[in-house]
Amino acid sequence: MVEDIFLQEIINITLLSLRVSGTAVLIGALIGIPIGAYLGFRQFKGKKTMMRFVDVMLKSIINTFMGLPPVAVGLVVYLLLTSSGPLGWLGLLYTPTAMVITQLIMVVPIIIGVTMSAVGSVERSIMEKALSLGATKNQAAFLVLREARVGVLTAIIVAFGAAISEVGGIMISGGNIRWFTRTLTTAIVVETELGNFNMALTLGAILLSIAFVINLALTILQIKGARR
Protein backbone atom coordinates (compact mmCIF):
# COMPACT_ATOMS: atom_id res chain seq x y z
CA MET A 1 0.00 0.00 0.00
CA VAL A 2 2.72 2.41 1.07
CA GLU A 3 4.78 1.37 -1.91
CA ASP A 4 1.81 1.99 -4.20
CA ILE A 5 1.40 5.55 -2.96
CA PHE A 6 5.17 6.08 -3.21
CA LEU A 7 5.06 4.95 -6.82
CA GLN A 8 1.91 6.89 -7.62
CA GLU A 9 3.39 10.05 -6.18
CA ILE A 10 6.56 9.65 -8.21
CA ILE A 11 4.53 9.17 -11.39
CA ASN A 12 2.34 12.15 -10.54
CA ILE A 13 5.35 14.38 -9.86
CA THR A 14 7.15 13.25 -13.02
CA LEU A 15 4.11 13.69 -15.26
CA LEU A 16 3.36 17.11 -13.79
CA SER A 17 6.97 18.20 -14.36
CA LEU A 18 6.83 17.05 -17.98
CA ARG A 19 3.40 18.64 -18.51
CA VAL A 20 4.33 22.01 -17.00
CA SER A 21 7.71 22.28 -18.77
CA GLY A 22 6.37 20.82 -22.01
CA THR A 23 3.46 23.28 -22.10
CA ALA A 24 5.73 26.22 -21.27
CA VAL A 25 8.19 25.23 -24.02
CA LEU A 26 5.45 24.59 -26.58
CA ILE A 27 3.86 28.01 -26.00
CA GLY A 28 7.36 29.52 -25.75
CA ALA A 29 8.28 28.04 -29.13
CA LEU A 30 5.15 29.47 -30.74
CA ILE A 31 6.07 32.92 -29.41
CA GLY A 32 9.86 32.73 -29.48
CA ILE A 33 10.61 31.15 -32.87
CA PRO A 34 8.85 33.81 -35.00
CA ILE A 35 10.42 36.63 -32.95
CA GLY A 36 13.87 35.01 -33.00
CA ALA A 37 13.58 34.40 -36.74
CA TYR A 38 12.53 38.00 -37.32
CA LEU A 39 15.48 39.32 -35.33
CA GLY A 40 17.84 36.90 -37.08
CA PHE A 41 16.57 38.05 -40.49
CA ARG A 42 17.27 41.67 -39.65
CA GLN A 43 20.91 41.05 -40.53
CA PHE A 44 19.86 40.56 -44.16
CA LYS A 45 18.35 44.00 -44.35
CA GLY A 46 20.04 47.36 -44.80
CA LYS A 47 22.51 48.42 -42.20
CA LYS A 48 21.70 52.04 -41.51
CA THR A 49 23.16 53.45 -38.29
CA MET A 50 19.78 53.73 -36.53
CA MET A 51 18.79 50.20 -37.55
CA ARG A 52 22.12 48.86 -36.35
CA PHE A 53 21.61 50.61 -33.00
CA VAL A 54 18.11 49.13 -32.63
CA ASP A 55 19.50 45.69 -33.57
CA VAL A 56 22.26 45.88 -30.97
CA MET A 57 19.85 47.06 -28.26
CA LEU A 58 17.25 44.39 -29.05
CA LYS A 59 19.81 41.60 -29.13
CA SER A 60 21.46 42.79 -25.91
CA ILE A 61 18.09 42.86 -24.14
CA ILE A 62 17.29 39.33 -25.36
CA ASN A 63 20.70 38.07 -24.26
CA THR A 64 20.21 39.65 -20.83
CA PHE A 65 16.78 38.04 -20.45
CA MET A 66 18.24 34.66 -21.39
CA GLY A 67 19.90 34.67 -17.99
CA LEU A 68 16.84 35.71 -15.94
CA PRO A 69 17.12 34.48 -12.33
CA PRO A 70 14.21 32.01 -11.86
CA VAL A 71 13.43 33.18 -8.33
CA ALA A 72 13.05 36.75 -9.57
CA VAL A 73 10.64 35.55 -12.26
CA GLY A 74 8.75 33.51 -9.66
CA LEU A 75 8.51 36.57 -7.43
CA VAL A 76 7.15 38.74 -10.25
CA VAL A 77 4.57 36.08 -11.19
CA TYR A 78 3.63 35.75 -7.50
CA LEU A 79 3.12 39.52 -7.16
CA LEU A 80 1.03 39.55 -10.33
CA LEU A 81 -1.16 36.60 -9.38
CA THR A 82 -1.51 37.09 -5.65
CA SER A 83 -5.04 38.03 -4.56
CA SER A 84 -4.07 41.71 -4.14
CA GLY A 85 -2.07 41.74 -7.40
CA PRO A 86 -3.28 43.07 -10.76
CA LEU A 87 -4.12 39.55 -12.02
CA GLY A 88 -5.24 38.16 -8.67
CA TRP A 89 -8.85 37.89 -9.88
CA LEU A 90 -7.76 35.05 -12.19
CA GLY A 91 -7.18 32.82 -9.18
CA LEU A 92 -4.14 31.20 -10.73
CA LEU A 93 -1.64 31.46 -7.90
CA TYR A 94 -0.44 28.08 -6.63
CA THR A 95 -1.73 26.25 -9.72
CA PRO A 96 0.13 24.43 -12.52
CA THR A 97 -0.90 27.33 -14.80
CA ALA A 98 1.08 29.75 -12.61
CA MET A 99 4.06 27.42 -12.95
CA VAL A 100 3.64 27.33 -16.75
CA ILE A 101 3.55 31.14 -16.81
CA THR A 102 6.72 31.31 -14.71
CA GLN A 103 8.59 28.88 -16.96
CA LEU A 104 7.21 30.55 -20.06
CA ILE A 105 8.75 33.87 -19.02
CA MET A 106 12.06 32.05 -18.57
CA VAL A 107 12.08 30.03 -21.79
CA VAL A 108 10.85 32.64 -24.28
CA PRO A 109 14.10 34.68 -24.18
CA ILE A 110 16.12 31.44 -24.48
CA ILE A 111 14.16 30.34 -27.55
CA ILE A 112 14.33 33.82 -29.10
CA GLY A 113 18.08 34.12 -28.44
CA VAL A 114 19.11 30.71 -29.78
CA THR A 115 16.75 30.95 -32.80
CA MET A 116 18.09 34.44 -33.54
CA SER A 117 21.68 33.15 -33.56
CA ALA A 118 20.75 30.09 -35.65
CA VAL A 119 18.95 32.13 -38.31
CA GLY A 120 21.64 34.82 -38.23
CA SER A 121 24.36 32.25 -38.82
CA VAL A 122 22.79 30.94 -42.03
CA GLU A 123 24.78 32.53 -44.77
CA ARG A 124 23.38 35.53 -46.59
CA SER A 125 24.15 33.65 -49.80
CA ILE A 126 21.33 31.13 -49.05
CA MET A 127 18.81 33.98 -49.01
CA GLU A 128 20.22 35.41 -52.23
CA LYS A 129 20.27 32.03 -53.91
CA ALA A 130 16.60 31.43 -53.10
CA LEU A 131 15.66 34.90 -54.39
CA SER A 132 17.72 34.28 -57.50
CA LEU A 133 15.80 31.04 -58.12
CA GLY A 134 12.56 33.00 -58.15
CA ALA A 135 11.47 32.71 -54.51
CA THR A 136 9.42 35.51 -53.01
CA LYS A 137 10.84 37.15 -49.89
CA ASN A 138 8.60 35.00 -47.68
CA GLN A 139 9.61 31.79 -49.47
CA ALA A 140 13.28 32.73 -49.14
CA ALA A 141 12.80 33.53 -45.44
CA PHE A 142 11.14 30.15 -44.90
CA LEU A 143 14.05 28.44 -46.61
CA VAL A 144 16.55 30.23 -44.34
CA LEU A 145 14.50 29.08 -41.33
CA ARG A 146 14.59 25.54 -42.70
CA GLU A 147 18.37 25.74 -43.11
CA ALA A 148 18.57 26.87 -39.48
CA ARG A 149 16.36 24.00 -38.28
CA VAL A 150 19.08 22.31 -36.21
CA GLY A 151 19.60 25.58 -34.33
CA VAL A 152 15.87 26.05 -33.84
CA LEU A 153 15.51 22.50 -32.49
CA THR A 154 18.48 23.18 -30.23
CA ALA A 155 16.65 26.26 -28.92
CA ILE A 156 13.64 24.13 -28.00
CA ILE A 157 15.73 21.43 -26.31
CA VAL A 158 17.86 23.93 -24.38
CA ALA A 159 14.68 25.70 -23.24
CA PHE A 160 13.12 22.42 -22.09
CA GLY A 161 16.31 21.53 -20.24
CA ALA A 162 16.25 24.88 -18.45
CA ALA A 163 12.54 24.57 -17.63
CA ILE A 164 12.55 21.02 -16.28
CA SER A 165 15.52 21.69 -14.00
CA GLU A 166 14.19 25.01 -12.68
CA VAL A 167 13.19 25.11 -9.01
CA GLY A 168 13.05 28.57 -7.41
CA GLY A 169 10.48 30.18 -9.68
CA ILE A 170 7.91 27.41 -9.65
CA MET A 171 8.36 26.92 -5.92
CA ILE A 172 7.19 30.52 -5.37
CA SER A 173 4.39 30.63 -7.96
CA GLY A 174 3.24 27.01 -7.61
CA GLY A 175 3.54 26.70 -3.87
CA ASN A 176 4.90 23.13 -4.02
CA ILE A 177 1.54 21.61 -3.04
CA ARG A 178 1.61 17.82 -2.76
CA TRP A 179 -0.29 15.98 -5.53
CA PHE A 180 -1.06 19.32 -7.20
CA THR A 181 1.93 21.57 -7.93
CA ARG A 182 4.85 19.47 -6.76
CA THR A 183 7.41 18.83 -9.50
CA LEU A 184 10.63 16.82 -9.59
CA THR A 185 12.81 19.72 -8.51
CA THR A 186 10.55 21.13 -5.81
CA ALA A 187 9.86 17.63 -4.48
CA ILE A 188 13.60 16.92 -4.18
CA VAL A 189 13.99 20.06 -2.03
CA VAL A 190 11.13 19.05 0.28
CA GLU A 191 12.03 15.37 0.54
CA THR A 192 15.62 16.23 1.35
CA GLU A 193 14.49 18.66 4.05
CA LEU A 194 12.21 15.95 5.50
CA GLY A 195 15.01 13.39 5.42
CA ASN A 196 13.17 11.15 2.90
CA PHE A 197 16.33 10.40 1.02
CA ASN A 198 14.92 7.34 -0.81
CA MET A 199 12.25 9.50 -2.41
CA ALA A 200 14.69 12.37 -3.04
CA LEU A 201 17.23 10.06 -4.66
CA THR A 202 14.59 8.36 -6.84
CA LEU A 203 13.33 11.74 -8.04
CA GLY A 204 16.91 12.89 -8.58
CA ALA A 205 17.59 9.82 -10.72
CA ILE A 206 14.49 10.50 -12.82
CA LEU A 207 15.49 14.14 -13.27
CA LEU A 208 19.00 13.08 -14.22
CA SER A 209 17.61 10.58 -16.74
CA ILE A 210 15.48 13.28 -18.35
CA ALA A 211 18.52 15.60 -18.46
CA PHE A 212 20.54 12.77 -20.07
CA VAL A 213 17.90 12.20 -22.77
CA ILE A 214 17.85 15.96 -23.49
CA ASN A 215 21.63 16.11 -23.78
CA LEU A 216 21.68 12.97 -25.91
CA ALA A 217 19.23 14.59 -28.32
CA LEU A 218 21.37 17.76 -28.37
CA THR A 219 24.55 15.80 -29.05
CA ILE A 220 22.92 13.88 -31.91
CA LEU A 221 21.72 17.16 -33.40
CA GLN A 222 25.18 18.68 -33.11
CA ILE A 223 26.81 15.65 -34.75
CA LYS A 224 24.27 15.86 -37.57
CA GLY A 225 24.97 19.57 -37.91
CA ALA A 226 28.75 19.01 -38.02
CA ARG A 227 28.39 16.40 -40.77
CA ARG A 228 26.70 18.86 -43.10
Add this chain to the structure above:
Amino acid sequence: MKAVEVRGLSKEYSGRLVLRDVTFDVHEGEFFVLLGPNGSGKTTLLRILDLLEEPTAGKVFFEGEEVDYSKERATLRRKIGMVFQQTVLFDMSVFDNVAYPLKIRGDLAKAEIERKVARVLEDVELRGFERKNALSLSGGEAQRVALAQALVAEPKLLLLDEPTANLDPKNVSIVEGILSRLNREKKTTVIMTTHNMFQAERLAHRVALLNEGEIRAIGSFRDVFGYQSRLI
Protein backbone atom coordinates in the same frame (compact mmCIF):
# COMPACT_ATOMS: atom_id res chain seq x y z
CA MET B 1 15.73 40.20 -81.37
CA LYS B 2 17.54 41.49 -78.30
CA ALA B 3 17.28 39.42 -75.13
CA VAL B 4 19.02 41.97 -72.92
CA GLU B 5 19.78 45.64 -73.41
CA VAL B 6 21.96 47.48 -70.94
CA ARG B 7 22.01 51.25 -71.22
CA GLY B 8 24.39 53.59 -69.37
CA LEU B 9 24.56 51.35 -66.32
CA SER B 10 26.54 52.58 -63.32
CA LYS B 11 26.89 51.18 -59.83
CA GLU B 12 28.41 52.90 -56.84
CA TYR B 13 29.28 51.38 -53.46
CA SER B 14 30.08 53.85 -50.67
CA GLY B 15 31.31 56.47 -53.11
CA ARG B 16 33.32 53.97 -55.20
CA LEU B 17 32.19 53.56 -58.78
CA VAL B 18 32.44 49.88 -59.73
CA LEU B 19 30.52 50.14 -63.02
CA ARG B 20 30.67 53.20 -65.27
CA ASP B 21 28.23 53.89 -68.03
CA VAL B 22 28.10 50.30 -69.25
CA THR B 23 26.14 49.82 -72.48
CA PHE B 24 25.74 46.63 -74.49
CA ASP B 25 23.15 44.33 -76.04
CA VAL B 26 22.86 40.56 -75.96
CA HIS B 27 20.86 38.86 -78.68
CA GLU B 28 18.49 35.94 -78.18
CA GLY B 29 20.31 32.63 -78.32
CA GLU B 30 23.70 34.32 -78.05
CA PHE B 31 26.56 33.09 -75.86
CA PHE B 32 27.99 36.34 -74.55
CA VAL B 33 31.12 36.37 -72.39
CA LEU B 34 32.22 39.19 -70.10
CA LEU B 35 35.97 38.99 -69.83
CA GLY B 36 37.95 40.91 -67.28
CA PRO B 37 40.35 40.70 -64.35
CA ASN B 38 39.22 40.30 -60.74
CA GLY B 39 37.56 43.45 -59.46
CA SER B 40 36.60 44.69 -62.91
CA GLY B 41 32.87 44.72 -62.07
CA LYS B 42 31.82 41.48 -63.79
CA THR B 43 30.04 39.99 -60.80
CA THR B 44 28.31 43.26 -59.93
CA LEU B 45 27.04 43.51 -63.49
CA LEU B 46 25.63 39.96 -63.36
CA ARG B 47 24.04 40.61 -59.96
CA ILE B 48 22.27 43.66 -61.42
CA LEU B 49 21.06 41.58 -64.38
CA ASP B 50 19.84 38.92 -61.90
CA LEU B 51 17.94 41.68 -60.04
CA LEU B 52 19.87 41.08 -56.83
CA GLU B 53 21.27 44.62 -56.92
CA GLU B 54 19.82 47.88 -58.14
CA PRO B 55 21.89 50.03 -60.46
CA THR B 56 22.83 53.53 -59.30
CA ALA B 57 22.10 54.85 -62.78
CA GLY B 58 21.12 53.47 -66.17
CA LYS B 59 18.52 51.05 -67.44
CA VAL B 60 18.20 47.36 -68.19
CA PHE B 61 15.70 45.99 -70.70
CA PHE B 62 14.73 42.32 -70.69
CA GLU B 63 13.02 41.15 -73.88
CA GLY B 64 12.36 44.79 -74.76
CA GLU B 65 10.75 45.71 -71.43
CA GLU B 66 12.47 47.97 -68.96
CA VAL B 67 13.22 46.27 -65.65
CA ASP B 68 11.61 48.04 -62.71
CA TYR B 69 13.88 47.38 -59.75
CA SER B 70 11.39 48.89 -57.30
CA LYS B 71 8.77 46.17 -57.90
CA GLU B 72 8.52 42.59 -56.69
CA ARG B 73 11.05 40.78 -58.81
CA ALA B 74 10.21 37.10 -58.29
CA THR B 75 8.15 36.79 -61.50
CA LEU B 76 10.88 38.21 -63.71
CA ARG B 77 13.59 36.26 -61.89
CA ARG B 78 11.81 33.05 -62.85
CA LYS B 79 12.76 33.73 -66.46
CA ILE B 80 16.41 34.06 -65.45
CA GLY B 81 18.75 31.40 -64.13
CA MET B 82 21.99 32.24 -62.36
CA VAL B 83 24.96 30.17 -61.28
CA PHE B 84 27.15 31.84 -58.69
CA GLN B 85 30.91 31.54 -58.53
CA GLN B 86 30.76 30.13 -55.00
CA THR B 87 28.46 27.13 -55.15
CA VAL B 88 25.54 27.56 -52.78
CA LEU B 89 23.29 24.57 -52.23
CA PHE B 90 20.60 23.91 -49.66
CA ASP B 91 20.81 21.30 -46.93
CA MET B 92 18.50 18.85 -48.67
CA SER B 93 18.71 16.12 -51.27
CA VAL B 94 19.96 16.76 -54.81
CA PHE B 95 16.40 16.15 -56.05
CA ASP B 96 14.90 18.71 -53.65
CA ASN B 97 17.61 21.26 -54.50
CA VAL B 98 16.91 20.97 -58.20
CA ALA B 99 13.15 20.83 -57.73
CA TYR B 100 13.13 23.95 -55.51
CA PRO B 101 12.65 26.54 -58.29
CA LEU B 102 9.70 24.51 -59.61
CA LYS B 103 8.09 23.83 -56.23
CA ILE B 104 8.03 27.50 -55.19
CA ARG B 105 5.96 28.33 -58.26
CA GLY B 106 3.18 26.17 -56.95
CA ASP B 107 1.62 25.57 -60.37
CA LEU B 108 3.26 22.31 -61.40
CA ALA B 109 2.07 18.78 -60.66
CA LYS B 110 4.41 16.46 -58.75
CA ALA B 111 4.83 14.16 -61.76
CA GLU B 112 5.76 17.13 -63.96
CA ILE B 113 8.35 18.30 -61.43
CA GLU B 114 9.83 14.80 -61.25
CA ARG B 115 10.01 14.59 -65.03
CA LYS B 116 11.74 17.97 -65.38
CA VAL B 117 14.22 17.23 -62.58
CA ALA B 118 15.06 13.83 -64.08
CA ARG B 119 15.68 15.41 -67.47
CA VAL B 120 17.91 18.20 -66.20
CA LEU B 121 19.90 15.79 -64.02
CA GLU B 122 20.44 13.72 -67.15
CA ASP B 123 21.68 16.86 -68.91
CA VAL B 124 24.23 17.60 -66.20
CA GLU B 125 25.23 13.94 -65.97
CA LEU B 126 24.02 13.46 -62.41
CA ARG B 127 21.37 10.75 -62.74
CA GLY B 128 21.52 8.48 -59.70
CA PHE B 129 22.44 11.36 -57.38
CA GLU B 130 18.82 12.30 -56.58
CA ARG B 131 18.75 11.02 -53.00
CA LYS B 132 22.21 12.21 -51.95
CA ASN B 133 22.46 15.22 -49.66
CA ALA B 134 23.66 18.08 -51.83
CA LEU B 135 26.17 19.21 -49.19
CA SER B 136 27.99 15.88 -49.41
CA LEU B 137 28.96 16.29 -53.08
CA SER B 138 32.37 17.11 -54.54
CA GLY B 139 33.03 20.60 -55.92
CA GLY B 140 32.40 19.60 -59.52
CA GLU B 141 29.21 17.67 -58.72
CA ALA B 142 27.93 20.51 -56.55
CA GLN B 143 28.49 23.05 -59.31
CA ARG B 144 26.60 20.82 -61.73
CA VAL B 145 23.69 20.64 -59.25
CA ALA B 146 23.77 24.45 -59.10
CA LEU B 147 23.67 24.47 -62.90
CA ALA B 148 20.72 22.06 -62.87
CA GLN B 149 18.91 24.35 -60.40
CA ALA B 150 19.37 27.26 -62.77
CA LEU B 151 18.28 25.25 -65.80
CA VAL B 152 15.34 23.23 -64.50
CA ALA B 153 12.83 26.02 -64.99
CA GLU B 154 14.04 26.46 -68.57
CA PRO B 155 15.12 30.08 -68.20
CA LYS B 156 15.25 32.37 -71.20
CA LEU B 157 18.45 33.91 -69.89
CA LEU B 158 21.24 32.08 -68.10
CA LEU B 159 23.75 34.11 -66.09
CA LEU B 160 26.98 32.38 -65.12
CA ASP B 161 29.46 33.98 -62.76
CA GLU B 162 32.78 32.22 -63.38
CA PRO B 163 31.04 28.85 -63.15
CA THR B 164 34.22 26.84 -63.61
CA ALA B 165 36.58 28.97 -61.49
CA ASN B 166 36.92 26.37 -58.72
CA LEU B 167 36.75 23.20 -60.80
CA ASP B 168 39.36 20.74 -61.99
CA PRO B 169 39.97 20.39 -65.76
CA LYS B 170 37.73 17.33 -66.07
CA ASN B 171 34.75 19.12 -64.51
CA VAL B 172 35.53 22.28 -66.49
CA SER B 173 35.24 20.22 -69.65
CA ILE B 174 31.94 18.64 -68.51
CA VAL B 175 30.40 22.02 -67.58
CA GLU B 176 31.57 23.67 -70.79
CA GLY B 177 30.07 20.80 -72.78
CA ILE B 178 26.73 21.17 -71.01
CA LEU B 179 26.68 24.94 -71.57
CA SER B 180 27.68 24.66 -75.19
CA ARG B 181 25.02 22.02 -75.88
CA LEU B 182 22.36 23.99 -74.03
CA ASN B 183 23.06 27.13 -76.00
CA ARG B 184 23.25 25.29 -79.32
CA GLU B 185 20.24 23.00 -78.91
CA LYS B 186 17.85 25.00 -76.72
CA LYS B 187 18.94 28.43 -77.92
CA THR B 188 19.18 29.66 -74.34
CA THR B 189 20.77 33.10 -74.12
CA VAL B 190 23.87 32.90 -71.95
CA ILE B 191 25.87 35.67 -70.32
CA MET B 192 28.97 34.31 -68.63
CA THR B 193 31.82 36.01 -66.81
CA THR B 194 35.32 34.63 -66.84
CA HIS B 195 38.90 35.76 -66.72
CA ASN B 196 39.96 32.75 -68.76
CA MET B 197 40.57 33.92 -72.33
CA PHE B 198 40.78 30.39 -73.71
CA GLN B 199 37.41 29.57 -72.24
CA ALA B 200 35.94 32.75 -73.71
CA GLU B 201 37.35 31.81 -77.10
CA ARG B 202 35.95 28.28 -76.86
CA LEU B 203 32.41 29.29 -75.89
CA ALA B 204 31.57 32.85 -76.88
CA HIS B 205 29.79 34.17 -79.91
CA ARG B 206 30.85 37.61 -78.71
CA VAL B 207 32.96 38.89 -75.85
CA ALA B 208 33.04 42.18 -73.97
CA LEU B 209 36.22 43.25 -72.27
CA LEU B 210 35.47 44.84 -68.91
CA ASN B 211 38.13 46.67 -66.96
CA GLU B 212 37.77 49.00 -63.97
CA GLY B 213 34.02 49.01 -64.45
CA GLU B 214 34.09 50.08 -68.10
CA ILE B 215 33.57 48.14 -71.29
CA ARG B 216 36.77 48.63 -73.26
CA ALA B 217 35.94 46.49 -76.30
CA ILE B 218 33.11 44.36 -77.60
CA GLY B 219 32.79 42.00 -80.55
CA SER B 220 33.81 38.52 -81.62
CA PHE B 221 36.89 37.10 -79.92
CA ARG B 222 38.92 37.66 -83.09
CA ASP B 223 37.65 41.25 -83.42
CA VAL B 224 38.55 42.10 -79.85
CA PHE B 225 41.89 40.36 -79.57
CA GLY B 226 42.95 40.39 -83.21
CA TYR B 227 43.84 36.70 -83.28
CA GLN B 228 42.43 33.24 -82.87
CA SER B 229 44.45 30.72 -80.94
CA ARG B 230 45.21 27.26 -82.24
CA LEU B 231 44.24 25.71 -78.95
CA ILE B 232 40.57 25.31 -79.75
